[in-house]
Amino acid sequence: xxxxxxxxxxxxxxxxxxxxxxxxxxxxxxxxxxxxxxxxxxxxxxxxxxxxxxxxxxxxxxxxxxxxxxxxxxxxxxxxxxxxxxxxxxxxxxxxxxxxxxxxxxxxxxxxxxxxxxxxxxxxxxxxxxxxxxx
Numbered sequence: 112x113x114x115x116x117x118x119x120x121x122x123x124x125x126x127x128x129x130x131x132x133x134x135x136x137x138x139x140x141x142x143x144x145x146x147x148x149x150x151x152x153x154x155x156x157x158x159x160x161x162x163x164x165x166x167x168x169x170x171x172x173x174x175x176x177x178x179x180x181x182x183x184x185x186x187x188x189x190x191x192x193x194x195x196x197x198x199x200x201x202x203x204x205x206x207x208x209x210x211x212x213x214x215x216x217x218x219x220x221x222x223x224x225x226x227x228x229x230x231x232x233x234x235x236x237x238x239x240x241x242x243x244x245x246x
Contacts, residue, residue: 130165131237134158138233142226148212155208159201166198190239197236200229 141154183191207222 127165127169128241130161131240134161134165135233135237137161138230142230152208152212155204159205162201163198166194184243186239187243190236190243193232193236193239197229197232200225200232204229 137154137158141151141158144150144154203225204222207217207225210217211219211222
């Protein structure tokens with residue numbers, strides 16, 4: 112008699128949602144500790160690295176760009192557009208965050224407003240990812 116190593120199969124359709132959930136946990140913790148730079152910055156950079164890694168993996172293993180160029184459903188196209196926006200917001204947040212950390216003249220309001228747009232976009236990305244799945 113053999114016993115499974117895990118109570119569920121760890122395939123791509125399981126791992127990606129788990130990693131995406133982990134990214135949201137890192138973001139939530141990063142928001143909780145937004146006033147403690149030594150905790151906030153590593154959490155948010157880890158979320159970005161993990162998210163970017165998933166985007167690269169999706170492109171190389173599912174040929175995501177080719178699928179979009181070849182024509183897709185409206186929901187998948189929306190998901191991709193939101194995902195691109197999230198990556199752009201990550202870059203903007205890292206840039207503004209570095210300026211705030213280095214005490215360069217910058218309004219914290221800009222970083223906060225970008226963060227609000229980012230969190231909304233990342234949540235939309237998360238929810239729509241379950242509907243586009245392995246499309």
